[in-house]
Structures are given as C-alpha cells and as structure tokens.
Amino acid sequence: MNTEISKRSDDIALVRGETRPGPINRWMQALRLEDLARLQPYLRKVAISRGQVLQEAQSPIRSVYFPLSGMVALMTVMRTGEMIDTAIIGSNGIIGSSIVDGSRNSFSQAVVHIPGEALRIESANFVSACRDIERLHGVVKRFESLLLIKTQQNAACHGLHDISARFARRILHAEDLVGSSTIDLTQDAVSQMLGVRRTSVSVVAQTLQQAGLIGYSRGHIRVLDRARLEQSACECYGVIRDEIKKALATFAYDPS
Amino acid sequence: MDAKIMPRFYFHLQRGAESLQDEDGTELPHWEAAYLHAFESARELWSILLEERQDPTVLTLLVMDEDRQLLFTLPLVEVLEAAGRRREKPTLEAKAEASALLSKNRELRAYIVVQTQAVQEQLSHTLDLLSRLRDRGEPT
Numbered sequence: 001m002n003t004e005i006s007k008r009s010d011d012i013a014l015v016r017g018e019t020r021p022g023p024i025n026r027w028m029q030a031l032r033l034e035d036l037a038r039l040q041p042y043l044r045k046v047a048i049s050r051g052q053v054l055q056e057a058q059s060p061i062r063s064v065y066f067p068l069s070g071m072v073a074l075m076t077v078m079r080t081g082e083m084i085d086t087a088i089i090g091s092n093g094i095i096g097s098s099i100v101d102g103s104r105n106s107f108s109q110a111v112v113h114i115p116g117e118a119l120r121i122e123s124a125n126f127v128s129a130c131r132d133i134e135r136l137h138g139v140v141k142r143f144e145s146l147l148l149i150k151t152q153q154n155a156a157c158h159g160l161h162d163i164s165a166r167f168a169r170r171i172l173h174a175e176d177l178v179g180s181s182t183i184d185l186t187q188d189a190v191s192q193m194l195g196v197r198r199t200s201v202s203v204v205a206q207t208l209q210q211a212g213l214i215g216y217s218r219g220h221i222r223v224l225d226r227a228r229l230e231q232s233a234c235e236c237y238g239v240i241r242d243e244i245k246k247a248l249a250t251f252a253y254d255p256s
Numbered sequence: 257m258d259a260k261i262m263p264r265f266y267f268h269l270q271r272g273a274e275s276l277q278d279e280d281g282t283e284l285p286h287w288e289a290a291y292l293h294a295f296e297s298a299r300e301l302w303s304i305l306l307e308e309r310q311d312p313t314v315l316t317l318l319v320m321d322e323d324r325q326l327l328f329t330l331p332l333v334e335v336l337e338a339a340g341r342r343r344e345k346p347t348l349e350a351k352a353e354a355s356a357l358l359s360k361n362r363e364l365r366a367y368i369v370v371q372t373q374a375v376q377e378q379l380s381h382t383l384d385l386l387s388r389l390r391d392r393g394e395p396t
Contacts, residue, residue, distance in 0.1 A: 186280075198278065198280070202278065218280070
C-alpha cells in the first residue's frame with residue numbers, strides 16, 4: 001500500500017516535472033497540482049512500442065493517451081490500405097481526446113513510430129474527469145482546436161510541398177520530440193507518414209545526405225546541420241511549432 | 257498475429273554503375289505483387305525525381321527475392337511505354353521470346369487435342385462395356 005502511494009506521488013512529480021526531472025506531457029503540465037492529484041488515480045504509465053497501434057481508425061476510443069516521450073503519427077487510411085499522416089503527436093499532444101465532445105469512435109489511426117512512454121487513462125474515466133475538473137476540460141478543448149489547426153496545415157502541406165521538404169519537416173519535429181539529434185525512424189514509418197513508397201524515401205534521404213544535412217542508414221537518422229535542414233523544410237515546421245507554443249501559453253502554469 | 261509469413265522482396269534503384277540499395281525489403285504475397293509494387297514505385301519516382309531535378313530516364317529498378325537473386329528489372333521509362341506514349345519496335349530478343357511462346361502454345365494445344373481424343377475413346381469404350389454388362393444382366 002505504502003509503495004503504491006509513493007509510486008503515485010513519484011508519478012505526480014514526474015508529470016509535473018518538478019521535484020524530479022523526467023519526461024512530462026506538456027498538456028498535463030498545464031494542470032494545477034490539485035487537479036493532477038485528482039486525475040492521478042486513473043493514470044497508468046505504459047510503454048508505447050514501435051509500430052504499436054494505440055488507436056484503430058473508425059473504432060471505439062477505449063483509452064486516452066498523454067505521451068511522455070516517443071512519437072506517434074495520426075494516420076488517415078484509405079480503403080486501398082494507402083495512408084498518409086495528418087498530425088504528429090508526442091509529449092506536446094494527446095491521443096483520443098476527441099471523446100470529450102462525445103466522439104465515441106476515432107476517425108484516424110494512431111501509430112507509434114518512435115517508442116517511448118505515455119500516461120493512459122480509460123476513456124470513461126477521462127470523460128468524467130473532464131466533467132469534474134474544469135481546467136482539464138479547458139486544456140483538452142484547447143488541444144482539440146490546436147489539432148484542427150495542425151491537420152489543416154498538414155493537409156495544405158501534403159498538397160503543395162515537395163517530398164524532401166516534408167521529409168525534412170518530419171525529421172525536425174522528431175528531433176524536437178526526441179530531444180536528440182539521433183532519431184530512430186524506420187524507412188517504413190517515413191514512407192507511411194509521407195504517403196510514398198520506400199524507394200522514394202531512399203531517393204529523398206540520399207539527396208539530404210549528399211547535401212550534408214543528415215546522416216542516414218537503415219532507419220537511423222542523424223541531424224548534421226540543423227540550420228540548413230530548417231531551411232530545406234517547408235514553412236509548416238515553424239507554423240506548427242508556433243501554434244503549439246501559442247496554445248500551450250494559454251495555460252502557462254499559474255501557481256495560485 | 258497469425259498472419260501468413262510472406263516472402264520479402266528488395267527494390268534497388270540503379271543508375272549506371274551506382275545503386276541505391278534497399279536494405280530492409282518489403283513483404284509482399286507473391287511475385288506478381290512485387291511487379292505491381294515495382295511499377296507503382298517507378299511511376300511515383302518520376303514525380304519525386306523531377307522534384308529533385310534528377311533524370312528518371314536513366315534509372316532502373318532491380319527487384320530481388322529473399323535470396324538476393326534478381327527477379328526482374330524495370331527501367332523507369334517503361335512507365336511511359338505502358339501508358340502508350342512511346343511504342344518502340346519489338347527487339348529481336350522480344351520477337352524470339354514471343355515466337356517461342358507461340359510455338360509452345362501450339363504444342364500445348366496439340367497435346368490437348370490428343371488428350372481429348374484419348375478421353376473420348378476411353379469414354380466410348382466404357383459406355384460399350386456398360387451396355388454389354390446391362391445386356392448380360394437382363395433376364396431372358
């Protein structure tokens with residue numbers, strides 16, 4: 001019992017990112033400590049592994065995830081099985097939050113492309129927590145509107161921008177989420193996100209490699225020249241990064 | 257996961273002496289699926305190579321099986337040929353291949369005719385035996 005309690009308080013420290021440095025979810029960080037304490041009994045820390053489907057498309061939302069680390073892509077899957085990403089989610093996002101406004105089913109598929117950890121909460125508990133904790137509801141609604149902005153920008157990006165610019169943008173997002181210039185992202189993952197075949201990924205990766213922007217071998221990407229990689233990425237990188245910042249700033253931690 | 261284990265195919269991209277190796281390969285149900293995949297990849301590569309200001313016409317896809325044996329090659333220009341925009345006269349090799357296929361077909365057809373005749377003969381023989389049996393079985 002005692003170990004259970006101490007584990008929980010450890011977890012709170014972890015999500016709050018206060019007494020002990022560790023991975024945090026930016027939207028959980030926006031909650032007050034007392035709100036977090038109320039939510040805490042329903043949260044479970046789980047590992048999310050490469051290729052794991054956290055949420056199937058057009059299927060009931062059973063759990064909501066607050067990633068602490070790793071990278072998840074929201075994918076739209078066509079009847080032919082072809083797919084393309086609509087948003088990239090990491091510790092700066094939430095998966096399955098649309099349930100808060102009564103969407104029983106998830107529209108998109110959520111796939112883990114870089115493994116990590118997440119805080120998981122059963123969707124029924126999440127919905128009632130959103131009813132009880134006003135700030136949580138506000139946070140989730142703000143994230144939902146951010147997600148709409150991200151998907152709109154992404155749709156425009158897929159339609160207008162070259163593959164290499166889109167690839168560069170995903171590397172930058174991944175680097176931000178992982179917090180390291182070495183990114184383990186398989187060619188399959190990249191090809192799914194960009195909606196192209198793997199040979200096309202090879203061609204584009206080779207170009208970026210020859211320009212000295214990245215090192216690339218068998219699913220390991222090393223960012224060699226961040227400044228030039230940002231130049232070769234489309235404007236969407238900066239647009240999305242700034243929108244996330246703006247949205248989170250609404251909920252800057254208020255100690256009162 | 258009880259999915260059937262599928263064979264793995266490797267799609268290398270060759271330009272003259274250099275080639276872009278496919279290290280991981282792709283799992284596909286069969287050879288025909290690999291051909292379709294190669295063709296779709298080739299079609300897609302055109303637009304990506306043009307975005308990258310590279311010449312697609314000098315590139316060829318090499319498709320290998322699991323044992324890294326070459327299955328077939330697909331020059332990227334064939335995408336255009338399939339679209340009917342470019343029809344070259346068949347090469348001597350292609351002609352030889354076609355006529356070999358034709359004579360093989362003729363042989364097979366002749367074989368089928370012989371087999372059909374044999375079956376028909378067998379059938380009439382059986383019918384004959386049956387009617388004889390019936391004749392013998394009838395009460396006199």
